Amino acid sequence: MPDTRAPGFALDESGEVLRLRLSGDWTVMTIHQVAEGIEALQPARPLQVDVSGLARIDTAGAYLIDKAMRAAPAGSGLEGDHAVARHLLQQVHAVSDPVPPARRPDHGFTALLERTGRGFMNILSELVATLAFLGETLVTTLRLLMNPWKMRWTSVVAVMEEAGLDAMPIIAFLSFFVGLVVAFIGATTLRDFDLEIYTVELIGYSMLREFGVVLTGIVLAGRTNSSFTAQIGTMKMRQEIDAMQTLGLKPMDVLVAPRIIAMVLMTPALAFVATAAGIAGGIVVGWTSLDINPGVFIERLRNNVPVDQFWAGIAKAPVFGFVVSLIACRQGLNVGGSVQSLGHSTTTSVVQALFAIIVLDAMFAVYYMEMGI
Structure with a gap:
């Protein structure tokens, strides 16, 4: 097994935005060492996460980092280059999006017009697709x-x-x-x-x-x-x-x-x-x-x-x-x-x-x- 580097982070509050510099291995075997500290962060300003110092990262580590970014105000993002971190964080962020609450049924006149219009457009799109398939x-x-x-x-x-x-x-x-x-x-x-x-x-x-x-x-x-x-x-x-x-x-x-x-x-x-x-x-x-x-x-x-x-x-x-x-x-x-x-x-x-x-x-x-x- 390769050597494991302990994970770490440093929060820089000197600029207009907060910078969270990460280091070490952020994997399922190591993130317990920093999980409590990351979850305790409640940034009041946008958070920029610097991943250039990361060594290894897996889905568990990416989830913990994404959780910290979600707790920050709008404008947060990533900086620095890493072979895996950016792509893995994008995937974790995509699947972690909260499910929107179910819309309450609207039985008003506006909802009737909306359903009618949506149905008409569905019929038109189905007709166009059928005609295209007919030609082919x-x-x-x-x-x-x-x-x-x-x-x-x-x-x-x-x-x-x-x-x-x-x-x-x-x-x-x-x-x-x-x-x-x-x-x-x-x-x-x-x-x-x-x-x-x-x-x-x-x-x-x-x-x-x-x-x-x-x-x-x-x-x-x-x-x-x-x-x-x-x-x-x-x-x-x-x-x-x-x-x-x-x-x-x-x-x-x-x-x-x-x-x-x-x-x-x-x-x-x-x-x-x-x-x-x-x-x-x-x-x-x-x-x-x-x-x-x-x-x-x-x-x-x-x-x-x-x-x-x-x-x-x-x-x-x-x-x-x-x-x-x-x-x-x-x-x-x-x-x-x-x-x-x-x-x-x-x-x-x-x-x-x-x-x-x-x-x-x-x-x-x-x-x-x-x-x-």
């Missing part, structure tokens, strides 16, 4: 599509199976029962006007144009979106993404682009299955409650519902798939190092995806109305 995603995806040999097609196919084929049964199941409900409501309402036969048109327009693709988007937002966010977020927590970057791999190429491409390809297929399942539910109601033969139902549907209604609905599917996967990947990459951060990001991801699907569907509806579709 588009550039990355287009670059990989222009160079298909760089694309990780195995990952794309795996995501298509996990997020597409595995989701098909639940989407078909839900759409079938939604078709049943819409048909029952339509038949009950139209029966009062002796127009039960128009239940066929109601099912055709609603499932082809709206419900098939919207149900697909909602299921993807609740199932696939949360899965993507949790997967990427867990990788972020385990520092796997940092290791990936160390190896020269880009997370946008490896994690984001395959999911984007897989969802854009699979969402139209899922929307088609949802539409067919919803129509099947309507056929069941028409057959059992309205005495409409399935052949008659399908023929009337084919003759009275234009095929452009199918394309109007299916055209939304790639957009919904792109937006859902975009939000999921962005929130996954925003996860911090805690489990709470993962849960918060997953919840935020699902809420944003559901909100985006409803808003986009409304925008499509306005666009189709203006275009006369």
